[in-house]
Amino acid sequence: MAVLTDRPAPPVARRADRGPRALVNRFLGYAILIFFGLVFLYPFVIQIANSVKTEPDAAAHPLSPVPDPVTLAGFERIFAGTNFPLWLGNSLLVTVLVTLGRVFFDSLAGYALARLRFRGRAGIFAAVIAVMAVPGVVLLIPKFLVLKQLGLYDSYAGLVVPLLADAAGVFIMKQFFESVPVSIEEAARIDGAGVFRTFWSVVLPTAKPALITLTILSFQGSWNEFPHSLVAVQDPGLFTLPRGLADLVSGSLGKGTQYPLKLGAALLATIPVAVLFMIFQRYFVRDANEGADKG
Amino acid sequence: MATEALRAPATTPVRPPRRRGGGIRSNEHVAGWLFVAPVLVILGLFLLLPILMALWVSLTDWNGQGSPFTGQVPFVGGDNYTRLFAEDGLARRDFMTSIRNNLYYVALVVPAQTVLALGLALVVNNRMLKGKGFFRTAFYFPSVTSSVAISVVFLFMFANSGAVNALLGFFGIEGPQWFADSRGVLHLLLGAVGVDTPPAALTAGGPLGLTWWDWLAGPSVAMMSIICLVVWTTSGTFMLMFLAALQNVPVVLDEASTLDGATRWQRFRHVTLPLIKPTMFLVLTLGLIGSWQVFDQVYVMSQGDPAKTTLTPAYLSYRTAFRDFDYGSGAAISFVLFLIIILLxxxxxxxxxDRDEPRRPRWWRRRVPEGS
Known part of the structure; x- marks a missing residue:
């Protein structure tokens, strides 16, 4: 491998583009892409197709992307026979409140940790980092205990308040504010603007990309949140979409498999995040890459 | 929003006296605490405090009636913990079964998702292919969807008359009844080579309440479907991490080694892989940490069945507390799981x-063998 040649370097990239070998390589590359494209997307095709099939059709031809006949019976039953509209409403309410709370509180704290000098700052930041390591699944019983104790169990407050701030969001905002030049806010400070005013009308507007990222992550996170609602409420009137969906699947509906209905409900629950993903894809992607950089 | 930046400097200084004698500093001090207060209160109240409460409950026999913090709740000390490790009984058998299940789950999920993610990243990173953006999106999309919703889809795909069995049917294979099949994959493999009845030496006894034969069952057929789902949903995220790392590999290096006559595999093995080692470490450890937390999928797809072969510690702790109303044991299981994850x-x-301090790859390479 280390053999040195004294040939003048040919333009490698172009040479590799031609010839039968490159053609085979490229063909192989596309074959792999398309194969895995199918593996990753076909389940969604199956989901959509089977949600508009009749039940016998779905059972007989689960793989077929063509419903025969097309029926909206599953969707009709979702709206008429289940509490889907209620779950949808609850999910919307919880998601909007949690997203607003996280964006506001996380950026406040992120700004303070990045810019304001106060005693205990280093300690608080260390605590935030430590908290990020606490896995959600071990908090199921603890959260239940504290919600009971505070009288928040089985209430909207119980669904929303514990999620209003998250350590990862604080971390993202702190990192961002540290990358903003100090000069802008110093000018504002010298002009006599208070700390909050400087933050609110000078610094925050420059943080738009970070705010969008945080908004999207919070929306996606709270829309999909399942374990928290599992231990925060038991009243079916307070179920969010994932909770209702899980309830639907574990068979309280009885009679038959009802796959078209279940797939349809799951599809409807997926659509908002899917749309968000399509529009703001680069923000999703950026987040994953930031994870790679910082760990 | 953006226009306010222009407006702000216009606010005239009104109260100069406040800025006298370190005023700004103390101002910042108060403001700093006020700014972090909401986050501190929420995280303290719904994260730290509950962990302490659960620690207390794990030392009691609380059954969910009334408050666990009154004198009436029997204090049992470390009993809930010793029952998980030292006393022969159902509690230990279930716990060890869940540990076994999760170990096999980790052993399959982590390598599978890492290899798949890296493979996808390598293909998507190929300079000669077009339409990569679309495929990158397609591979990543499952990662952002709801775990519950996607579990419903996989429940259908792995149903007895579902898509997976239909696909296997094309190849003349009769698929199993995925979610009713508690047979371990290793047992099945042994059966295929003729070991139908377990050797007595393995069934006679074994460590921690399970026989050797039970420990060596492998993941059950039902667990395999959950493994498929998880690998499918997480690979996209890890692919993006690998992609970011691959894009930092200088093209010159790759071309130089091509000139030197290195084969594709040699280039990957000796040029690319060493350069993306930090990301590899990150992906492996994030995978390890994440795969001890599997819960949603188990809850929706199998609830620990069949024959407890999809029971994981996370789900067992939930079930013990909220179905069997044995909150003390449930909390104890949570804490053991907590410990595993925190150590990782x-x-x-x-x-x-260690790696971040001196940014030298060679130094990093020297560090690894000690720990991993």
Whole structure:
């Protein structure tokens, strides 16, 4: 491998583009892409197709992307026979409140940790980092205990308040504010603007990309949140979409498999995040890459 | 929103006296605490405090009636913990079964998702292919969807008359009844080579309440479907991490080694892989940490069945507390799981912090063998 040649370097990239070998390589590359494209997307095709099939059709031809006949019976039953509209409403309410709370509180704290000098700052930041390591699944019983104790169990407050701030969001905002030049806010400070005013009308507007990222992550996170609602409420009137969906699947509906209905409900629950993903894809992607950089 | 930046400097200084004698500093001090207060209160109240409460409950026999913090609740000390490890009984058998299940789950999920993610990243990173953006999106999309919703889809795909069995049917294979099949994959493999009845030496006894034969069952057929789902949903995220790392590999290096006559595999093995080692470490450890937390999928797809072969510690702790109303045991299981995850996280963070200080790959390489 280390053999040195004294040939003048040919333009490698172009040479590799031609010839039968490159053609085979490229063909192989596309074959792999398309194969895995199918593996990753076909389940969604199956989901959509089977949600508009009749039940016998779905059972007989689960793989077929063509419903025969097309029926909206599953969707009709979702709206008429289940509490889907209620779950949808609850999910919307919880998601909007949690997203607003996280964006506001996380950026406040992120700004303070990045810019304001106060005693205990280093300690608080260390605590935030430590908290990020606490896995959600071990908090199921603890959260239940504290919600009971505070009288928040089985209430909207119980669904929303514990999620209003998250350590990862604080971390993202702190990192961002540290990358903003100090000069802008110093000018504002010298002009006599208070700390909050400087933050609110000078610094925050420059943080738009970070705010969008945080908004999207919070929306996606709270829309999909399942374990928290599992231990925060038991009243079916307070179920969010994932909770209702899980309830639907574990068979309280009885009679038959009802796959078209279940797939349809799951599809409807997926659509908002899917749309968000399509529009703001680069923000999703950026987040994953930031994870790679910082760990 | 953006226009306010222009407006702000216009606010005239009104109260100069406040800025006298370190005024700004104390101002900042108060403001700093006020700014972090909401986050501190929420995290303290719904994260730290509950962990302490659960620690207390794990030392009691609380059954969910009334408050666990009154004198009436029997204090049992470390009993809930010893029952998980030292006393022969149902509690230990279930716990060890869940540990076994999760170990096999980790052993399959982590390598599978890492290899798949890296493979996808390599293909998507290929300079000669078009339409990569679309495929990158397609591979990543499952990662952002709801775990519950996607579990419903996989429940259908792995149903007895579902898509997976229909696909296997094309190849003349009769698929199993996925979610009713508690047979371990290793047992099945042994059966295929003729070991139908377990040797007596393995069924006679074994460590921690399970026989050797039970420990060596492998993941059940039902667990395999959950493994498929998880690998499918997580690979996209890890692919993006690998992609970011691959894009930092200088093209010149690759071309130089091509000139030197290195084969594709040699280039990958000796040029690319060493350069993306930090990301590899990150993906492996994030995978390790994440795969001890599997819960949603188990809840929706199998609830620990069949024959407890999809029981994981996370789900067992939930079930013990909220179905069997044995909150003390449930909390104890949570804490053992907590310990496992925290140890993995601390290990990861220490190695990564070591790496971040001197930014030299060679130094990093020397560090790895000690820990991993």
């Amino acid at each position: 996280t601390v290990f990861q963070r220490r190695v990564m912090a």
